[in-house]
Amino acid sequence: MIEFENPMLAVDVVTVRFRDNHLQLALGHRLFEPNKGELALAGVLMRAGETVADAACRAVTSKLGIDGNHIRHIKYGKVFDTPTRDSRGPTISLGCIAVIEPDANGTATWVGFEEIPKLPFDHNVIVDQIKAWMLESIWMDPPLLAALLGDPFPTTAMVALDSDLAGEPPTPSNIHRKLGAVGFLTSTQRPPIGRGRPQTWWRARAGE
């Protein structure tokens, strides 16, 4: 028989918004020990009978001061074994993504994905994994994509998003091709803005 320690269940939220053509992450100052005062992901311990989404929402609201109405989308599905954050013992945490309206600030500190500071616990690991997960998901998850970039969105936005998540700029032409191959998107016409050739806009196909 294997022996186990006795952790509790937490929800840690990677709270993001897409603004000024960049993906940004919301961090909050910890109000309690350990690591009081440091910047960290929004996280709460799950209460009995509470939804994961509920808990994520509570984390965003209470730790980042962001109104619940400004949460566009919540996605979860990652589990982390996190090193002890609570004196009562180790913690299992569910990693979530929360997408926020571009102009909602709350009391959070917003940072770009290229300038993420050192975070307490294993929050840097969580951010890295969730980042990789988002990079896959934006090509497969219509609601997530729509929450991030809006609907419709231009090719450029996807280029910027992919760039921020991958950490290096992709070849824009390939992004356009890849978008064309995504089943749930259709290209749209839009009145051009600015100079140069107008961009293609992409809309979620009806029935998805």
Added chain:
Amino acid sequence: MIEFENPMLAVDVVTVRFRDNHLQLALGHRLFEPNKGELALAGVLMRAGETVADAACRAVTSKLGIDGNHIRHIKYGKVFDTPTRDSRGPTISLGCIAVIEPDANGTATWVGFEEIPKLPFDHNVIVDQIKAWMLESIWMDPPLLAALLGDPFPTTAMVALDSDLAGEPPTPSNIHRKLGAVGFLTSTQRPPIGRGRPQTWWRARAGE
């Protein structure tokens, strides 16, 4: 503000053993409604303050009659939104893998992965996803691999395992090559058994 229902947290365990050169899945008859009497995955509702691994162990022990001493390894890391199984509301479940000693039976019904029956709730989805997850993990997760096939193990065993997980037989020669490319394995010599050219055996490299 997004609205949420109010689920509880469960652990559903894909309990497996590798025996007679095949991967087998343990199912148990449900003792309570809903779907009383049907074959299903071992699953329990998580108790407050309990480990995921603890709960998985409890599920295997209580639902399949398998002694905890026969659990070789537990792996978790998948989250599922499961349709209502409990009258009290929807459930979130953590999908786990439990690897059991080859000769431990318990009170479970053991089935091959090619003959998995229709299961209640979304258990078929869970099995499919965990199956795909295992197919990736066996090439990257030394403890899981060792728990399944032992240490050392012959190429043939990996061929059979890959075959059961992928649903179709791989080209054995490519499996051998792929094993050679895995960083944490080294090839070993072993006294040949049976006819034909003796197989290569693979052992976890020291320090992994």
Added chain:
DNA sequence: ACAAAAGTGTTGAACGTACACCCATGT
């Protein structure tokens, strides 16, 4: 020597990436 079992060499298709070139718009 032959059959059986396992591994090696080689090929070909698929995919992702990069880059040069062409197109559409504003000034």
Added chain:
DNA sequence: ACATGGGTGTACGTTCAACACTTTTGT
């Protein structure tokens, strides 16, 4: 007409699956 921003065509490299062929053993 030219500069600017975007998209198309195409070539390269890597990865993976398939299959013929060789090697090693038992009888």
